[in-house]
Amino acid sequence: xxxxxxxxxxxxxxxxxxxxxxxxxxxxxxxxxxxxxxxxxxxxxxxxxxxxxxxxxxxxxxxxxxxxxxxxxxxxxxxxxxxxxxxxxxxxxxxxxxxxxxxxxxxxxxxxxxxxxxxxxxxxxxxxxxxxxxxxxxxxxxxxxxxxxxxxxxxxxxxxxxxxxxxxxxxxxxxxxxxxxxxxxxxxxxxxxxxxxxxxxxxxxxxxxxxxxxxxxxxxxxxxxxxxxxxxxxxxxxxxxxxxxxxxxxxxxxxxxxxxxxxxxxxxxxxxxxxxxxxxxxxxxxxxxxxxxxxxxxxxxxxxxxxxxxxxxxxxxxxxxxxxxxxxxxxxxxxxxxxxxx
Amino acid sequence: xxxxxxxxxxxxxxxxxxxxxxxxxxxxxxxxxxxxxxxxxxxxxxxxxxxxxxxxxxxxxxxxxxxxxxxxxxxxxxxxxxxxxxxxxxxxxxxxxxxxxxxxxxxxxxxxxxxxxxxxxxxxxxxxxxxxxxxxxxxxxxxxxxxxxxxxxxxxxxxxxxxxxxxxxxxxxxxxxxxx
Numbered sequence: 001x002x003x004x005x006x007x008x009x010x011x012x013x014x015x016x017x018x019x020x021x022x023x024x025x026x027x028x029x030x031x032x033x034x035x036x037x038x039x040x041x042x043x044x045x046x047x048x049x050x051x052x053x054x055x056x057x058x059x060x061x062x063x064x065x066x067x068x069x070x071x072x073x074x075x076x077x078x079x080x081x082x083x084x085x086x087x088x089x090x091x092x093x094x095x096x097x098x099x100x101x102x103x104x105x106x107x108x109x110x111x112x113x114x115x116x117x118x119x120x121x122x123x124x125x126x127x128x129x130x131x132x133x134x135x136x137x138x139x140x141x142x143x144x145x146x147x148x149x150x151x152x153x154x155x156x157x158x159x160x161x162x163x164x165x166x167x168x169x170x171x172x173x174x175x176x177x178x179x180x181x182x183x184x185x186x187x188x189x190x191x192x193x194x195x196x197x198x199x200x201x202x203x204x205x206x207x208x209x210x211x212x213x214x215x216x217x218x219x220x221x222x223x224x225x226x227x228x229x230x231x232x233x234x235x236x237x238x239x240x241x242x243x244x245x246x247x248x249x250x251x252x253x254x255x256x257x258x259x260x261x262x263x264x265x266x267x268x269x270x271x272x273x274x275x276x277x278x279x280x281x282x283x284x285x286x287x288x289x290x291x292x293x294x295x296x297x298x299x300x301x302x303x304x305x306x307x308x309x310x311x312x313x314x315x316x317x318x319x320x321x322x323x324x325x326x327x328x329x330x331x332x333x334x335x336x337x338x339x340x341x342x
Numbered sequence: 343x344x345x346x347x348x349x350x351x352x353x354x355x356x357x358x359x360x361x362x363x364x365x366x367x368x369x370x371x372x373x374x375x376x377x378x379x380x381x382x383x384x385x386x387x388x389x390x391x392x393x394x395x396x397x398x399x400x401x402x403x404x405x406x407x408x409x410x411x412x413x414x415x416x417x418x419x420x421x422x423x424x425x426x427x428x429x430x431x432x433x434x435x436x437x438x439x440x441x442x443x444x445x446x447x448x449x450x451x452x453x454x455x456x457x458x459x460x461x462x463x464x465x466x467x468x469x470x471x472x473x474x475x476x477x478x479x480x481x482x483x484x485x486x487x488x489x490x491x492x493x494x495x496x497x498x499x500x501x502x503x504x505x506x507x508x509x510x511x512x513x514x515x516x517x518x519x520x521x522x
Contacts, residue, residue, distance in 0.1 A: 001499045002483070009404040013411035020412040147410040155406030159398040163391050166485075171387025176365045178383025179376050183369040223354040228361075233482075234390060234489040241490040249494040250487060258486055258498045262477040263505035267350045269474040272449050277470055280461050284471055285347055287516045291475040291509050299505035306497035315496055 017144035025141065029068075030102055032141070035122045035134035036067050040082065040091070045129050055082040057091060057135075064100070072100035082121075089121035091135055103137075109146070110138040166230065173231035177213065186212035200260075200300065203243060203253040203318055210239035214257060221261060224268030233261055246317030252307040256300070263299035265292045390489050397488030401480050405443045414439065430514050433459075437469045438510045442479040442503060449473065467521055471513040476506045 039058040057080045061073040079094040095115040107117035124133035180186050189212035197211050204210045217232035244251050274281050369376045422432045441448045459465045479502035
């Protein structure tokens with residue numbers, strides 16, 4: 001299933017990007033090569049000799065809205081620099097200007113790392129202090145096509161950064177858990193949680209440390225302790241992998257752990273949400289607990305029922321040995337590694 | 343509600359220090375060479391993290407492309423009539439689609455909705471409950487399974503998505519019931 005979703009995400013991004021770009025070209029959303037009427041205000045008089053001088057660009061809202069066929073309105077005026085170059089006069093907007101759409105997109109697309117929206121001055125009577133002028137922005141085409149390629153690289157980077165950020169917490173918890181294991185603490189936890197967790201993870205032997213780590217992982221998750229929950233979950237997966245006869249195929253218990261993690265009861269809301277909502281979060285704690293409580297049950301039932309479905313039952317790497325001939329297939333498949341996939 | 347929250351918060355503040363101090367202390371009591379064992383365990387951290395990288399790159403770059411492609415606008419437009427039929431405000435749909443894919447992206451949606459509708463609006467409450475009630479399923483799959491080199495995820499994706507889907511729908515109705 002993941003194969004199809006993954007390929008689907010990539011394929012559909014291409015389709016949607018092409019469709020969006022085509023629509024924008026048909027609509028001529030960025031009004032390529034069309035001049036926009038503005039007023040240039042020079043704080044002092046326009047200096048014909050200055051190569052660069054400060055200027056305020058005023059765009060009338062009605063003109064702007066009609067030009068781009070949009071509801072958004074520009075600010076009253078924008079700080080900019082007036083530049084005289086060999087190729088003609090230019091206006092460069094200040095990089096921290098907050099621009100309405102589609103100007104913002106035009107800036108993102110055409111400006112380099114300096115983040116300055118630039119426009120060619122098509123016509124201006126360069127005389128006096130307040131000058132009516134028309135300006136033309138650089139051409140913008142295939143915004144989304146460019147964006148998806150850029151996003152692929154950006155997010156590959158993000159992935160590595162996330163992992164690097166995880167190394168410290170992971171090392172800390174793996175170290176602590178090693179002590180807990182050697183001291184027999186995990187075994188104590190296993191005894192405590194066995195009655196609740198054993199029915200959910202039938203593949204785990206009675207005294208296996210996996211149950212203890214799973215319990216720690218689920219409790220950390222409930223309490224919203226993200227930087228403890230993830231390393232503990234990883235450790236729990238490692239313990240479950242020790243019980244797995246296959247190198248690359250998930251067992252029912254692994255899927256159950258994953259489902260319980262994605263649908264965990266949240267007694268404490270995620271840190272990110274608290275940061276966004278502030279005190280308002282107090283009202284929502286109750287509804288979050290109800291929803292997550294129900295969805296945890298749904299997740300457990302879903303994981304259990306799906307594991308009973310024929311296709312998934314047959315791909316279970318820990319299937320009982322009854323089906324002797326097929327087991328050999330399984331071993332073969334394991335030996336030839338990932339030649340086939342579901 | 344207030345006391346409950348304070349109690350839970352207190353618990354979640356004390357749990358981490360208790361564990362971080364408690365494990366080595368208990369180990370010491372049991373005669374474990376704590377420093378040596380800690381280092382031995384922590385050694386694994388780097389290798390495990392490196393093992394996750396290919397899985398997370400695969401998942402995240404595909405999600406990043408999908409988000410950048412403008413797919414959301416198409417999906418929201420397409421599904422709008424269906425949603426109003428079952429009494430779900432279409433404004434929260436982007437949250438439903440983005441949430442299993444990325445955490446930061448869906449947090450961005452909550453912020454957008456707050457700016458647009460105000461913190462007290464029903465829409466924001468629904469979206470925030472959705473956010474708080476579900477996980478970035480694909481990220482969890484990549485990280486947890488990546489750490490043990492599991493490529494064939496079997497029913498993990500459908501199970502996770504079923505739970506997410508259910509939580510999203512339930513969030514809409516629970517919030518409407520409690521606040522509307």
